[in-house]
Structures are given as structure tokens and as C-alpha cells.
Amino acid sequence: MNAAAARAGATRQRLVRVVLPWLVPALILAAWELASRAGWLSARILPEPWAVLQATGRLVASGELARDTLVSAGRALAGLAVGGGLGLLLGLLTGLYKPAETALDSSLQMVRNIPPLAMIPLVILWFGIDEGAKLFLVALGVFFPIYLNTFHGIRSVDPGLIEMARSYGLRGWELYRHVILPGALPSILVGLRFSLGLMWVLLIVAETISASSGIGYMTMNAREFLQTDVVVVGILLYALLGKLADLVARALEKACLPWHPAHQGIR
Amino acid sequence: MNALTDAQALRPAGRPETPRAAEPAEAAAVPRGAAPGPVPATATAAAPLATPAVRLRGLDKRYGDRPVLRQLSLDIEPGSFVAIVGRSGCGKSTLLRIIAGLESADAGEVHVATPAGSDARGGAGQPGVRLMFQDPRLLPWKSVIDNVRLGLPRDCLARARAALADVGLLDRAGDWPAVLSGGQRQRVALARALVHRPQLLLLDEPLGALDALTRIEMHGLIERLWREHGFTAVLVTHDVQEAVALADRVLVIDAGVVDLDRRVPLPRPRGRGTAPFAQLESEVLGRVLARPS
Numbered sequence: 001m002n003a004a005a006a007r008a009g010a011t012r013q014r015l016v017r018v019v020l021p022w023l024v025p026a027l028i029l030a031a032w033e034l035a036s037r038a039g040w041l042s043a044r045i046l047p048e049p050w051a052v053l054q055a056t057g058r059l060v061a062s063g064e065l066a067r068d069t070l071v072s073a074g075r076a077l078a079g080l081a082v083g084g085g086l087g088l089l090l091g092l093l094t095g096l097y098k099p100a101e102t103a104l105d106s107s108l109q110m111v112r113n114i115p116p117l118a119m120i121p122l123v124i125l126w127f128g129i130d131e132g133a134k135l136f137l138v139a140l141g142v143f144f145p146i147y148l149n150t151f152h153g154i155r156s157v158d159p160g161l162i163e164m165a166r167s168y169g170l171r172g173w174e175l176y177r178h179v180i181l182p183g184a185l186p187s188i189l190v191g192l193r194f195s196l197g198l199m200w201v202l203l204i205v206a207e208t209i210s211a212s213s214g215i216g217y218m219t220m221n222a223r224e225f226l227q228t229d230v231v232v233v234g235i236l237l238y239a240l241l242g243k244l245a246d247l248v249a250r251a252l253e254k255a256c257l258p259w260h261p262a263h264q265g266i267r
Numbered sequence: 268m269n270a271l272t273d274a275q276a277l278r279p280a281g282r283p284e285t286p287r288a289a290e291p292a293e294a295a296a297v298p299r300g301a302a303p304g305p306v307p308a309t310a311t312a313a314a315p316l317a318t319p320a321v322r323l324r325g326l327d328k329r330y331g332d333r334p335v336l337r338q339l340s341l342d343i344e345p346g347s348f349v350a351i352v353g354r355s356g357c358g359k360s361t362l363l364r365i366i367a368g369l370e371s372a373d374a375g376e377v378h379v380a381t382p383a384g385s386d387a388r389g390g391a392g393q394p395g396v397r398l399m400f401q402d403p404r405l406l407p408w409k410s411v412i413d414n415v416r417l418g419l420p421r422d423c424l425a426r427a428r429a430a431l432a433d434v435g436l437l438d439r440a441g442d443w444p445a446v447l448s449g450g451q452r453q454r455v456a457l458a459r460a461l462v463h464r465p466q467l468l469l470l471d472e473p474l475g476a477l478d479a480l481t482r483i484e485m486h487g488l489i490e491r492l493w494r495e496h497g498f499t500a501v502l503v504t505h506d507v508q509e510a511v512a513l514a515d516r517v518l519v520i521d522a523g524v525v526d527l528d529r530r531v532p533l534p535r536p537r538g539r540g541t542a543p544f545a546q547l548e549s550e551v552l553g554r555v556l557a558r559p560s
Contacts, residue, residue, distance in 0.1 A: 165417065168459075258443075
């Protein structure tokens with residue numbers, strides 16, 4: 001009797017946990033739809049959810065949505081690969097090799113304080129409005145979180161562990177592979193997560209300045225024709241992609257850091 | 268490389284014809300003779316004729332202006348269990364780290380015998396020597412068994428498993444160190460040190476952070492493994508009871524010199540409650556507390 005009651009209580013709790021987070025968005029959506037239908041919200045300001053859904057259907061059917069999403073995702077990933085890769089390499093170099101830190105770190109810290117978006121006028125002068133400009137902006141933005149966290153991760157590996165490993169005869173590459181790199185990995189992954197967030201922000205700005213394809217182009221084009229429903233589809237798409245990137249980063253952390261106390265809650 | 272360290276180890280063995288080694292030893296006797304209390308003449312006089320496992324002559328070490336070790340000389344017989352006690356900051360851990368090769372002395376000689384048969388690779392430290400730290404220092408990203416295998420060739424899994432079985436933790440081989448208790452982690456660290464079959468095991472207050480019951484268990488384990496494996500053990504501790512329970516010889520270090528060098532003639536296994544045990548314990552403790560720091 002008691003056990004059954006407890007089980008029922010547990011089920012109810014789980015239900016609450018699953019349903020509650022969606023309650024607020026659902027209410028907002030309902031209010032939005034209602035406001036549009038009642039005529040309080042002009043379609044020019046914000047189209048009703050139903051219209052957004054229809055626009056999504058149209059864009060999917062015509063293949064525009066898939067094409068533009070692919071183009072944007074390709075740009076984002078290319079920028080991440082270039083900027084993140086460089087950040088990782090330089091972070092490893094300055095973290096492991098003291099002269100490299102002395103030579104590079106203070107310059108990099110100076111450049112870090114320039115907001116990447118402040119570079120837009122220069123970037124347009126250098127690259128025009130080509131793919132190069134977008135790639136550069138994204139790469140510049142994602143470089144620093146990964147660089148800083150890699151450097152910091154390597155420097156904050158417990159010196160006691162390094163001393164222990166040295167006294168057990170580990171040298172050079174073995175020491176990096178067994179001790180320093182695994183010790184720095186949690187910090188590197190935090191950097192990656194920051195970078196993934198920045199990556200979309202920079203891409204959105206780069207694509208709205210000038211582009212002939214991609215989600216940013218789609219929304220800017222729609223704005224010219226007052227298709228607010230398409231603009232909203234683009235915004236929602238960015239939100240979805242951002243969430244997806246975060247999920248990937250989290251899955252990566254779980255896969256790479258099975259030993260971490262944060263992932264040992266349920267055993 | 269090995270021949271070189273062997274030669275180094277053998278040189279002090281021909282004791283009569285090495286005036287270079289004898290000279291600093293005599294110099295060391297001067298400040299020690301000045302120290303109050305019945306200090307044994309020199310450690311050399313007490314040592315048997317076999318090559319000592321560790322031979323220190325005239326060690327000096329200072330951090331900035333503060334001297335930590337002053338003209339310290341010491342011989343440790345192979346296969347013996349030596350405990351070094353003293354107040355915190357007396358230089359006992361520094362002495363151990365110098366023997367391990369993790370720090371270097373400012374002056375003096377350090378010889379650690381490395382007979383053939385030991386396959387512990389020389390790290391920053393000496394070959395054939397393993398150090399157990401105050402904290403377990405297990406790599407959190409490696410499973411228990413992989414921690415034990417650290418620094419071993421790939422094909423030594425069976426040896427690592429045997430070492431883990433020796434400390435009674437074979438059933439935890441696949442676990443992460445994070446889920447072990449403090450005592451279990453130190454047992455893994457002990458297995459990791461012993462898997463290299465060291466000639467000399469240095470223990471730097473390895474039980475300092477454990478609770479009283481776990482400590483007593485660990486004493487039994489360390490004593491059993493020492494008897495089975497026959498390595499030389501040097502234990503640094505601030506716990507006089509622990510020193511008397513485990514060691515053949517207790518050294519008290521004070522102000523950077525050996526202040527007391529006392530053999531422990533009690534039969535093993537030692538009951539802690541017996542009168543001779545208590546008497547020895549209070550003698551050593553009295554010596555440690557004798558002088559205000």
C-alpha cells in the first residue's frame with residue numbers, strides 16, 4: 001500500500017519534471033496565437049504561430065530551408081575547424097613550452113580584448129563580402145575561448161601528478177599522453193562549448209551583412225519583402241542549431257570524461 | 268647507465284680505502300657531538316659491513332636563508348625498515364625527497380644502491396626507488412588497474428593484477444579512483460609502487476590523512492608486504508607509535524640533524540599495548556618534544 005503510494009508519487013514527480021519546463025513556452029505560444037487572431041498583433045510585427053508553421057512547410061517543400069541550413073552549418077563548422085584548431089594548437093604550444101608563452105601570450109591577450117565584431121569594417125575591406133569574410137569572423141571568434149581554456153587547462157594540471165609521473169619514469173610524449181593532456185581535457189571541452197555558442201552569434205552577424213545564401217541571407221531577403229513569417233522561421237532555426245551544438249558538446253564531454261565526478265552521479 | 272650507477276653504489280663499499288667519503292663524515296661528527304644528549308657516535312659505526320642501501324654523507328640543504336638539513340650523514344642497511352620522525356618542518360620530508368632524487372642537496376653525497384634485478388625505471392628519481400606520497404596521486408582519468416600499470420611495459424597486465432591482489436583490491440580493478448575510499452586509494456598507490464619491484468620504498472607520511480582504524484590496517488599490510496618482498500623501507504611520519512610499530516630503527520630528526528638513532532628490538536608482530544612498546548614510544552616521543560622548535 002505504502003509502496004504503491006510511493007510509486008504513484010514518483011510517477012507524478014517524473015510527470016511534473018517532464019511537463020513543467022514546456023508549460024511556459026506552450027502558454028506563450030497560445031497567448032501569441034490568440035493575440036494575432038484577435039488582431040492585437042499586426043502580422044507585420046509578428047506573424048501568428050500558424051503562419052510561421054505554414055512558412056516552414058513552404059520552405060521545406062521548396063528545398064530552400066535545407067539548402068540554406070546546410071550552407072550556414074558548413075560555414076560555421078569550417079570557421080570552428082580553422083579557429084578552434086589554431087586555438088588548440090597555439091594553446092598546447094604556449095601551455096607546454098615556456099618560451100612560446102613568453103613570446104606569444106601577451107600579444108594574444110591584447111588581441112583577445114578586441115571584440116571580433118569590431119573587425120567587420122576591416123574584414124570587408126580585406127575579404128570583400130565573400131566566404132572568406134565569414135570564415136575569418138567565425139574563426140577569429142572561436143579561436144580565443146579554445147586557446148585560453150587549452151592554455152589554462154594545461155597549466156592547471158596538478159603538479160603533484162606530474163611529479164609522481166616523472167618519478168615513475170614517464171617522459172616526453174608519454175607524460176603528455178597519460179597525464180597532461182587528459183588533465184587539460186575538461187578545460188579544453190569547456191572552451192569548445194563557449195566557442196560553439198560564439199560560433200552562431202558571429203555567423204548570424206556575418207550572414208546578415210551580406211550573403212547570397214544561408215539562413216542569414218534567407219531572413220534578410222524575407223525582410224525586404226516584408227515576409228515576417230520567414231524571418232521568424234530563420235530566428236527559430238538559429239535557436240535550434242544553437243541548442244543542437246550544445247547537445248553535441250555535452251555528449252562529447254560525457255564520452256571523453258567518463259571518469260569525471262560530474263558524470264558519475266548514477267552508477 | 269646501469270653500470271654507472273652500480274659503480275657509484277659500489278664505490279662507498281670499499282670503505283677503508285675511500286678517504287674522500289670518510290672526511291665529510293668526520294666533519295659531520297663535529298656539530299653532532301656538540302648536540303646534547305646521548306647521540307650514537309656515528310651511523311657508520313652501527314651499520315653492518317654489507318653495502319648500505321642508502322648512504323648519505325654531509326648533506327646540506329637550505330631554502331633561502333633557512334637551513335633544512337645540516338651536515339647530515341646516515342647509512343641504511345639493505346632490507347631494513349627505518350622510520351624517520353620529527354616535528355613538521357624538521358627536514359624529514361626533504362631528506363626523503365633528496366633520497367628519491369626529486370630534490371638535490373646543496374652539498375654532500377647521496378648514494379643509493381641499485382643492484383641488478385630491479386627493473387624500476389629511473390624517473391626524475393633514482394632507479395630502483397619508488398616513493399609513496401602523502402596523497403595517493405592517482406590519475407583520476409585512469410582506472411585502478413591502469414594507474415597501477417603506469418610506467419610499465421604494455422605486456423605487464425598480469426603483474427599489475429598480482430600487485431593489486433596483493434593489496435586486496437583486485438575486485439576494484441575496473442573502477443575509477445574517484446569512487447574509492449581514502450584508504451583504498453593509498454592501497455592502490457602502494458600497489459603502483461610495488462609493481463616496479465623497487466629495492467627501496469620511500470614512504471612520505473602515506474597514512475597521514477587516514478582515520479585511526481584504517482591506519483592500523485595499513486600498518487599490517489605494509490609490514491606484510493615488506494616481509495614478503497624484502498625491500499628496504501624508509502618511512503617518514505610524525506606518528507611515533509606508527510614508527511615504533513613498524514620500524515627496525517627509529518631516527519629522530521631535529522633542526523636538520525639526526526638527534527636520536529634508536530634500534531627497535533621488539534619481536535614482530537608487535538602488540539601495541541605491551542610495556543616495552545610503550546616505554547620505547549615514550550622515549551622517542553620525549554626526544555621529539557624535548558626541544559622547543
